[in-house]
Amino acid sequence: MFSRDRWQxxxxxxxxxxxxxxxxxxxxxxxxxxxxxxxGFGNGLKNSFEEFFLDDATNTLWLYPGVTSKAYRGFKDxxxxxxxxxxxxxxQENFAFFLERITPRINRRxxxxxxxxxxxxxxxxxxxxxxxxxxxxxMKGRFIxxxxxxxxxxxxxxxxxxxxDLFKNENPIGKYVEIKESAFKVVGVFQDKxxxxxxxxxxxxxxxxxxxxxxxDKIDQIIVSFKPELxxxxxxxxxxxxxDFFKNKKVIDPSDKSxxxxxxxxxxxxxxxxxxxxxxxxVAIVGFGTLIAGIIGISNIMVFVVKExxxxxxxxxxxxxxxxxxxxxxxxxxxxxxxxSGIFGLLIGVxxxxxxxxxLEQYFILNPYVDTLxxxxxxxxxxxxxxxxxxxxxxxxxxxxxIVALRDE
Amino acid sequence: MIQINNLHKxxxxxxxxxxxxxxxxxxxxxxxxxxxxxxxxSGKSTLLNILGMLDIADDGxxxxxxxxxxxxxxxTAANYRNRFLGFVFQSFNLINYKNALENxxxxxxxxxxxxxxxxxxxxxxxxxxxxKDWATHLPSExxxxxxxxxAIARAMASQPKVLLADEPTGxxxxxxxxxxxxxxxxxxxxxxxxxxVTHEIEIAHMCKRIVTLKDGVIVEDKKTNQTLIDTxx
Numbered sequence: 001m002f003s004r005d006r007w008q009x010x011x012x013x014x015x016x017x018x019x020x021x022x023x024x025x026x027x028x029x030x031x032x033x034x035x036x037x038x039x040g041f042g043n044g045l046k047n048s049f050e051e052f053f054l055d056d057a058t059n060t061l062w063l064y065p066g067v068t069s070k071a072y073r074g075f076k077d078x079x080x081x082x083x084x085x086x087x088x089x090x091x092q093e094n095f096a097f098f099l100e101r102i103t104p105r106i107n108r109r110x111x112x113x114x115x116x117x118x119x120x121x122x123x124x125x126x127x128x129x130x131x132x133x134x135x136x137x138x139m140k141g142r143f144i145x146x147x148x149x150x151x152x153x154x155x156x157x158x159x160x161x162x163x164x165d166l167f168k169n170e171n172p173i174g175k176y177v178e179i180k181e182s183a184f185k186v187v188g189v190f191q192d193k194x195x196x197x198x199x200x201x202x203x204x205x206x207x208x209x210x211x212x213x214x215x216x217d218k219i220d221q222i223i224v225s226f227k228p229e230l231x232x233x234x235x236x237x238x239x240x241x242x243x244d245f246f247k248n249k250k251v252i253d254p255s256d257k258s259x260x261x262x263x264x265x266x267x268x269x270x271x272x273x274x275x276x277x278x279x280x281x282x283v284a285i286v287g288f289g290t291l292i293a294g295i296i297g298i299s300n301i302m303v304f305v306v307k308e309x310x311x312x313x314x315x316x317x318x319x320x321x322x323x324x325x326x327x328x329x330x331x332x333x334x335x336x337x338x339x340x341s342g343i344f345g346l347l348i349g350v351x352x353x354x355x356x357x358x359x360l361e362q363y364f365i366l367n368p369y370v371d372t373l374x375x376x377x378x379x380x381x382x383x384x385x386x387x388x389x390x391x392x393x394x395x396x397x398x399x400x401x402x403i404v405a406l407r408d409e
Numbered sequence: 410m411i412q413i414n415n416l417h418k419x420x421x422x423x424x425x426x427x428x429x430x431x432x433x434x435x436x437x438x439x440x441x442x443x444x445x446x447x448x449x450x451s452g453k454s455t456l457l458n459i460l461g462m463l464d465i466a467d468d469g470x471x472x473x474x475x476x477x478x479x480x481x482x483x484x485t486a487a488n489y490r491n492r493f494l495g496f497v498f499q500s501f502n503l504i505n506y507k508n509a510l511e512n513x514x515x516x517x518x519x520x521x522x523x524x525x526x527x528x529x530x531x532x533x534x535x536x537x538x539x540x541k542d543w544a545t546h547l548p549s550e551x552x553x554x555x556x557x558x559x560a561i562a563r564a565m566a567s568q569p570k571v572l573l574a575d576e577p578t579g580x581x582x583x584x585x586x587x588x589x590x591x592x593x594x595x596x597x598x599x600x601x602x603x604x605x606v607t608h609e610i611e612i613a614h615m616c617k618r619i620v621t622l623k624d625g626v627i628v629e630d631k632k633t634n635q636t637l638i639d640t641x642x
Contacts, residue, residue, distance in 0.1 A: 403458045406502060
C-alpha cells in the first residue's frame with residue numbers, strides 16, 4: 001500500500017494538480033492556523049484575567065475600621081473606629097480554629113533619600129505574614145522577619161522600581177536610606193506582578209512604625225488569612241464571627257453597616273473562578289467551532305475533488321485499477337496533503353502566537369499559547385475528518401461502474 | 410477467443426424495463442477484426458461494455474480466452490480488464506494531467522510493473538503509433554488523431570488478448586479516421602483480436618467481419634471485402 005510506486009504516483013498527481021492541492025492544503029492550514037491563534041488568544045485572555053484577579057492569596061479577610069452611622073449604648077454616631085495591637089492579639093486568641101496568618105497594615109507616605117536622590121513612596125508597616133498574603137516575590141535579600149518585629153529594627157524591603165529609582169545599578173542590599181532624618185537599612189528587594197504601583201511600595205515592621213510614631217499602638221487595617229481547608233462556607237462563618245466579635249468589642253450597633261468593613265476574598269474568588277470557567281468554556285466553544293468549520297471546509301473540498309476526478313477514476317478502473325486501489329489512492333493523497341498542510345498551519349500558528357507574545361497585553365491578551373496536546377489533537381482530528389470526508393465519496397466513486405463514470409456528455 | 414451464448418441485458422428506466430440485448434450468440438476467433446454495427450439504441454455499446462466487463466449481463470454465458478466470466482467481484486473484474494482487455498473510447502479518455510508517456514504507462518502501473526520497465530514499454534508502444542517524439546506532451550497539446558493514437562498505445566501496452574474500440578473514430582474527421590483505422594488494421598495484422606463498435610459503414614468495411622445488431626439481436630453476420638488503408642504512420 002505504501003510502496004514507492006504509490007508515492008511516486010501521488011507526488012505526480014499532487015504536482016500536476018496544483019490548484020486542487022493548494023485549495024485543500026490551504027483549507028486545512030487555515031483551519032488549524034485560525035484554531036491555534038483563536039485558542040491561543042482565548043488562553044491569553046484567561047491568563048490576563050488570572051493575572052488581574054487571582055494574583056493575591058485567595059483565602060484572606062480584610063478588616064477596615066469605619067465611622068459609625070448610629071448611636072449605640074451611650075456612644076454618639078459619627079464615631080471613628082480604630083484598630084490597635086490588642087485587636088491582633090484578640091484575633092489570635094479567639095479565632096485560632098480559623099486563623100492561618102495575620103498582619104496589620106499601617107500605610108504612610110514617606111520621602112526616601114539615598115545620596116543625592118530622593119522620592120516619595122507609599123510605605124506599609126506589616127508583619128512577616130504579609131509576604132504570603134500578597135504573594136510578594138523576593139528578588140534580593142529577604143522580607144521583614146520576626147526578629148525585625150521584636151527588635152523594632154529600622155529595616156525596610158523596597159520594590160523593584162524603588163530600587164531602580166534610587167539605586168540605578170547599585171546593589172541596594174545593606175545600604176542605608178534616609179526616612180525622616182533617620183537611617184533605614186535595605187534588607188530586601190521584591191517584585192509583584194500586579195503592576196507598577198505595587199512595585200513602588202516600601203515595607204517595614206509595624207512595630208518600627210509604631211515606635212516612630214511615639215510608641216502608639218494604632219493599626220490602619222488588619223488582614224487575616226484563614227485555613228484554606230475551611231473552604232467557602234468556613235470563610236463565611238469566620239467573617240460572620242469576626243464581624244460579631246468586633247462590633248461587640250468596638251461597641252457598634254449590630255445593624256450599623258458603616259462601622260466596620262470586612263472584605264472577604266473567598267466570595268470574590270468564587271465569582272472570579274466562575275468567570276474564569278465561563279471564559280474557558282467560551283475559549284473551548286470558539287476552538288471547537290473553528291475546528292468544525294475547518295472540517296466542513298476540508299470535507300467540501302474532498303467531495304469536490306472526488307467529483308472532479310470521477311472520470312479519471314473511471315479510466316483508471318477501465319485500465320485495471322481495483323476499487324481498493326482507487327480508494328487507497330484518494331485517501332493516501334488527501335491524508336498526505338492534509339498532514340503536511342496541517343502541520344504547516346500548526347507551525348505558523350504557534351510561530352505567530354510566540355511572536356505576538358505580550359504585544360497584545362493592552363487588549364488583555366497575555367502570553368497567548370496553545371498546549372501541545374490540544375494543538376495536536378486539533379490537527380489530527382482535522383486530518384482524520386478530512387480522510388473520512390474523502391473516504392465516503394471515494395468509496396462511492398470506486399464502486400461506480402466504469403461505464404457510468406466514462407459516459408460522455 | 411470470445412464466445413457468448415444467449416446474452417441478455419435489460420436496463421431499468423423508472424418502472425419500465427428496457428430490454429437491450431435479447432439473446433446474443435457470437436463467436437470471435439483469435440486474430441479477427443470485427444465491426445459491430447447498428448443504429449443508436451441497437452445495443453452495440455451495451456454488448457461491448459459487457460464484453461469489456463465494464464457492465465454485467467443479466468443472463469447468458471461469456472467465455473473470454475476459455476475463461477468463464479461470471480459473478481465477478483469488482484476486484485477480479487479490474488484484474489481481468491487489466492490482463493485481458495484494452496479499451497479505446499470515442500472521447501479518448503486520456504488523463505489530462507498526465508503526458509502521453511504516463512498515460513500509456515498507466516495500465517502497466519496497475520499490472521504492478523516497475524517504473525523503469527513501464528517507461529521503457531510505454532515508449533516502445535508510443536513509437537509503434539508514431540508518437541515517440543510527443544511522449545512528454547500533455548493530451549491538451551495533441552490533436553484528436555494523436556490523442557486516439559495515444560489511447561491505442563495505452564490499450565496495447567498491457568498486451569491484452571482483445572482490443573475493444575467504442576466508436577474510435579466518432580470524434581475524428583475522415584482523414585484522421587482513416588489514419589486511426591489504418592493503425593487498428595496494422596495491430597490486427599500483428600495478430601491481435603479487435604472489436605470495433607461503429608455506426609459508419611465505411612469504418613465497418615475496414616474490418617474483416619461485420620456483425621449487425623438491430624433491436625438487441627444480431628440480424629446479420631458476414632465477412633467483408635476488407636478495405637485496407639495504406640498508411641505509413
